[in-house]
Amino acid sequence: MNSLVIYPEAIEQAIAQLEQWLQHPHPWQNYRLTPRSLALLLLQKDPQLWDACPPDFPQRLDIEHLILETQEKLSEPLSLAIAQTRQQQAQHLENQALLITDTPRLSFVEHLHRLTxxxxxxxxxxxxxxxxxxxxxxxxxxxxxxxxxxxxxxxxxxxxxxxxxxxxxxxxxxxxxxxxxxxxxxxxxxxxxxxxxxxxxxxxxxxxxxxxxxxxxxxxxxxxxxxxxxxxxxxxxxxxxxxxxxxxxxxxxxxxxxxxxxxxxxxxxxxxxxxxxxxxxxxxxxxxxxxxxxxxxxxxxxxxxxxxxxxxxxxxxxxxxxxxxxxxxxxxxxxxxxxxxxxxxxxxxxxxxxxxxxxxxxxxxxxxxxxxxxxxxxxxxxxxxxxxxxxxxxxxxxxxxxxxxxxxxxxxxxxxxxxxxxxxxxxxxxxxxxxxxxxxxxxxxxxxxxxxxxxxxxxxxxxxxxxxxxxxxxxxxxxxxxxx
Amino acid sequence: MDCHRCNSHCGSGKGTPKSGLFKNWSLGLRNQQQPQIPDELTVADAQIALVGMPNVGKSVLFHALTGIYATVSNYPGTTVEVSRGVMRLGEQTVTVIDTPGMYSLLPISEEEAVSKTLLLTHDFASIIHVVDGKNLGRMLPLTLQLLELDLPLILAINMMDEARRLGLALHPEILSQQLQIPVILMAAGLNQGIQELKQTLQQQIPAPPLPLLV
Incomplete structure (x- = not known):
């Protein structure tokens, strides 16, 4: 699957690493997740997935370590960086597909909104x-x-x-x-x-x-x-x-x-x-x-x-x-x-x-x-x-x-x-x-x-x-x- | 996106009448447990789900597809439970699931978690991501996340009547080409685009296997 969203370098590296680890048996096999989306959710510390991870899962520490490492390479929080990248891509898509035919003036509805x-x-x-x-x-x-x-x-x-x-x-x-x-x-x-x-x-x-x-x-x-x-x-x-x-x-x-x-x-x-x-x-x-x-x-x-x-x-x-x-x-x-x-x-x-x-x-x-x-x-x-x-x-x-x-x-x-x-x-x-x-x-x-x-x-x-x-x-x- | 956490409800999601006088006879102390995810979801019919952010018109579309009324209101968070209904699609019957609104795959409230778990644990023949045509830029990040899950997605851009009134026009073919999924413009409240959506669904959902002779 070619990816629609390309995340910052550090995140992509972490995803690649996680995808590799996740080829082995892991606690999340019951979920319908692609390796890439699973990796992204783990990086964002998704509570549901982390709760499903037993403390004795051998790679748990490795993954936690990887998250910290990745975070250090970024200037903003990891989840924010991921969300922002998606947001930019979404904006880009919207700009391509959207045509603004005219700018609406302050309508009656807008006036009514202000009154309420x-x-x-x-x-x-x-x-x-x-x-x-x-x-x-x-x-x-x-x-x-x-x-x-x-x-x-x-x-x-x-x-x-x-x-x-x-x-x-x-x-x-x-x-x-x-x-x-x-x-x-x-x-x-x-x-x-x-x-x-x-x-x-x-x-x-x-x-x-x-x-x-x-x-x-x-x-x-x-x-x-x-x-x-x-x-x-x-x-x-x-x-x-x-x-x-x-x-x-x-x-x-x-x-x-x-x-x-x-x-x-x-x-x-x-x-x-x-x-x-x-x-x-x-x-x-x-x-x-x-x-x-x-x-x-x-x-x-x-x-x-x-x-x-x-x-x-x-x-x-x-x-x-x-x-x-x-x-x-x-x-x-x-x-x-x-x-x-x-x-x-x-x-x-x-x-x-x-x-x-x-x-x-x-x-x-x-x-x-x-x-x-x-x-x-x-x-x-x-x-x-x-x-x-x-x-x-x-x-x-x-x-x-x-x-x-x-x-x-x-x-x-x-x-x-x-x-x-x-x-x-x-x-x-x-x-x-x-x-x-x-x-x-x-x-x-x-x-x-x-x-x-x-x-x-x-x-x-x-x-x-x-x-x-x-x-x-x-x-x-x-x-x-x-x-x- | 600080509109993230608005889960104000009118509680109308529960408006679903669990009628029948005698069900309530135990002093009216009827069991109000919310069905989290219906068990019957394991039936043989092809299943499709309506997902999307709150207040984009999923329940209106659900009604248009199945004829089953789910409470519809003009504010986010009206639906707090999963509703299911059946629609005819050519020769086959398809089960349609209406889900509570979700902003992203990282849930903030209980109802969002319900929708996410549903997506991650059930096989759907098709997922219709309903978005508000007036706020496409804000809605598409969820589309991108759903695509990362590699789900059989259809993007239903709803409320196009309102978008047009605001002077917005959209080119669905550009989005379709970029996202590589079917994109449909619609105004579910006015019954516009429903037929097109049904046709697209028919192409996406494989015909059911021939019934086994017993």
């Missing part, structure tokens, strides 16, 4: 997106219009029918309760999943897909990089966080791609504590929509905790935040087809993820109520609920919140529909539920990404902290005489 990354214009753009995309579209349309419609349909058309059919088919009230009535699989589990959670998640994912495909998110990362530095994160963590506003489980999985373990830990922790998922904040938005001041207090408290706890974590954890490197793709007009397919795929993923959990929750609640175990736990929570100034009916919600906090939020929605909560109580309950752990699936992902020990630390912190903040909030609202 400059904080002076970028923040107003972000606020516009939040107001129209999040508040108007997901909050008012998804959590308001759609939820009301589907929920009403369930309450009026499906639940009575299910109740009636089960009472006719199944003579035992205990089994009836499993399927129908207040906590049944269909009347509660499936209703929560289809009527309350799905519309919110669908509208959020639709908006998120649009933002994704336009190329806005990397620009947001660029703009928020400095803010995120305060939290010990880099701008790269913006995308997992924004994704977390859709689904914390997906987002926790994505923290894997942040560069340092410290950054991954902080991001996973903040996701668990202070980033509500779409189902959750959608429902809360719907609950508090009539009381803008209450909504502002909820948002303010959560945002302050996000910043405050992030700042403290960054101070307490040793290490520095990683650098910010990110390729900024061009701004593009999203293709409707891709946006719709992507939203559909995510919705499906999410729906099949939550539906079994919601059904299981119904079953567990049924078992728990049957055995009296739930009543015992609820009695334990009741004093806490009372301390937060909440009616006793909210105690089960916190228990459900352990399963999924969106399930808890959906339960809150139910109680509020019955008009049983005051504005203050709603805010306090919403804050506590937001701070709670997202759900069983996210907890499992957390164990996978961060290990059992870190996860236990987080849980031990988060649950009392959530109640504590609820208590402080209740106290301050009472002392200040605020009534929403």
């Amino acid at each position: 990354v400059n904080p002076l214009t970028g923040f107003p753009i972000l606020l516009l997106i939040l107001y129209y995309g999040v508040y108007k579209f997901v909050g008012e349309f998804g959590a308001g219009v759609l939820v009301d419609g589907i929920e009403g349909f369930f309450e009026e058309q499906i639940n009575p029918v299910v109740d009636q059919i089960t009472s006719q088919l199944i003579p035992w009230p205990i089994l009836q309760d499993l399927i129908a009535h207040d906590y049944g699989i269909i009347t509660l589990g499936i209703r929560y999943a289809v009527a309350i959670v799905l519309p919110v998640v669908a509208t959020y994912f639709l908006m998120f897909s649009l933002l994704e495909d336009s190329g806005y998110l990397p620009r947001l990362s660029l703009m928020l990089d400095r803010l995120f530095k305060i939290l010990g994160l880099s701008g790269r963590a913006v995308i997992p966080m924004v994704l977390g506003l859709g689904c914390d489980t997906m987002a926790t999985m994505v923290t894997r791609t942040l560069t340092t373990q410290r950054e991954r830990l902080i991001a996973a922790f903040l996701l668990s504590l202070a980033i509500p998922c779409a189902a959750q904040w959608g429902v809360i938005l719907g609950l508090l929509a009539q009381k803008p001041a209450a909504l502002l207090v909820w948002g303010g408290v959560i945002f302050a905790i996000f910043l405050g706890i992030g700042y403290l974590t960054a101070r307490l954890l040793p290490g520095t935040s990683g650098g910010f490197y990110m390729e900024i793709p061009p701004l593009r007009l999203p293709k409707l087809r891709n946006v719709l397919i992507k939203t559909w795929v995510r919705m499906k993923w999410y729906f099949w993820e939550v539906l079994p959990l919601f059904i299981w929750a119904s079953v567990l609640i049924w078992v728990g109520r049957l055995t009296g175990l739930f009543d015992a736990i609820i009695r334990l929570i009741e004093p806490i609920a009372r301390a937060l100034g909440l009616p006793q009916e909210t105690a089960p919600i916190f228990l459900y919140g352990f399963f999924r906090r969106d399930y808890g939020a959906a339960g809150l929605f139910d109680i509020q529909q019955q008009g049983a909560l005051t504005g203050n109580q709603l805010v306090v309950a919403a804050v506590v539920l937001t701070l709670f752990l997202p759900c069983v699936a996210q907890l499992q992902m957390l164990v996978k990404e961060q290990g059992l020990k870190n996860t236990i630390w987080m849980v031990v912190f988060i649950i009392p902290f959530a109640f504590f903040i609820g208590y402080v909030l209740h106290l301050s609202l009472t002392l200040l005489g605020v009534n929403f």
